[in-house]
Amino acid sequence: MAKARVYVTLKKSVFDPQGKTIHDALGTLGYASVAAVRQGKFFELDLAPGVPAAEARRTVEEIAEKVLSNPVIESCRVEVDQ
Amino acid sequence: MKIGVVVFPGSNCDHDTYHVAKHVMGQEASFIWHKDASLGDVDAVILPGGFAYGDYLRTGAVARFSPIMRAVTEFAAKGGPVIGICNGFQVLQEAGLLPGAMLRNKTVKFLSQAVHVRVERDDTVLTGGVPVGTVLTLPIAHGEGNFYLPEAELDRLEGEGRVVFRYVAKDGQVTEEANVNGSSRAIAGVCNGKRNVVGLMPHPERASEPQLGSADGRRLFEALVGVLQRA
Numbered sequence: 001m002a003k004a005r006v007y008v009t010l011k012k013s014v015f016d017p018q019g020k021t022i023h024d025a026l027g028t029l030g031y032a033s034v035a036a037v038r039q040g041k042f043f044e045l046d047l048a049p050g051v052p053a054a055e056a057r058r059t060v061e062e063i064a065e066k067v068l069s070n071p072v073i074e075s076c077r078v079e080v081d082q
Numbered sequence: 083m084k085i086g087v088v089v090f091p092g093s094n095c096d097h098d099t100y101h102v103a104k105h106v107m108g109q110e111a112s113f114i115w116h117k118d119a120s121l122g123d124v125d126a127v128i129l130p131g132g133f134a135y136g137d138y139l140r141t142g143a144v145a146r147f148s149p150i151m152r153a154v155t156e157f158a159a160k161g162g163p164v165i166g167i168c169n170g171f172q173v174l175q176e177a178g179l180l181p182g183a184m185l186r187n188k189t190v191k192f193l194s195q196a197v198h199v200r201v202e203r204d205d206t207v208l209t210g211g212v213p214v215g216t217v218l219t220l221p222i223a224h225g226e227g228n229f230y231l232p233e234a235e236l237d238r239l240e241g242e243g244r245v246v247f248r249y250v251a252k253d254g255q256v257t258e259e260a261n262v263n264g265s266s267r268a269i270a271g272v273c274n275g276k277r278n279v280v281g282l283m284p285h286p287e288r289a290s291e292p293q294l295g296s297a298d299g300r301r302l303f304e305a306l307v308g309v310l311q312r313a
């Protein structure tokens with residue numbers, strides 16, 4: 001059964017108030033070595049048995065771009081393994 | 083005139099919107115279930131505020147795939163007035179009927195407060211006849227209302243006169259302080275190119291009777307009814 005992972009992150013040009021808040025908190029906790037934090041989303045998809053790898057990748061890429069991310073503010077990256 | 087209010091699982095301003103349409107404005111009103119495929123014989127559609135589908139994934143992201151959204155898109159394409167309030171605005175953005183996306187508020191806090199917004203256009207279905215520069219006091223209630231578009235697209239949006247509302251101070255001036263959620267260029271509401279689809283983050287339906295602290299929202303409903311009656 002193929003497994004896919006989708007990483008959705010805010011585009012570099014987009015300010016991330018949540019990441020900034022986490023970074024500020026890390027500073028408060030004394031983690032001075034962290035320069036920046038960006039928050040994103042992670043999805044795991046299990047493909048139905050027997051789906052060929054090429055088709056699995058195509059399908060997951062389509063889902064990642066159409067549903068799991070909003071292209072106005074987010075980028076996505078897909079990994080598929082068998 | 084008949085105003086349809088779409089009900090998604092998680093909508094929570096649907097009854098307020100229906101109340102204003104029917105009891106304050108004296109129009110016919112109907113609820114439209116999100117699983118319906120047809121809008122029925124309505125003259126205008128309002129997507130109300132709330133948390134459609136719990137705002138899972140992203141605000142409005144799941145609601146846009148509801149069966150009724152196909153009918154809303156067709157209605158809008160034919161020039162039918164479509165209004166999105168708060169979460170309804172976010173659904174229209176996800177559906178591609180309005181530009182931009184909402185980021186988390188710059189304060190990372192859910193903001194529930196009154197704000198002042200300036201009317202920037204008097205040629206949309208929601209602001210027809212409301213003088214440009216009018217400052218309205220309306221409540222907001224959102225965690226993700228930080229309007230975002232890349233700079234070049236913001237320029238294009240402004241060039242096309244599609245910014246309908248901006249957050250301002252009481253005197254009508256744009257200030258950083260008044261732009262409570264950090265929206266690009268203090269944008270609180272926008273419209274499509276044909277000006278029949280309008281989305282805004284503030285809640286006019288919560289401010290349409292003096293007992294609620296402000297009746298300014300009523301001016302927008304009056305504008306909508308006026309547009310419908312002239313159509």
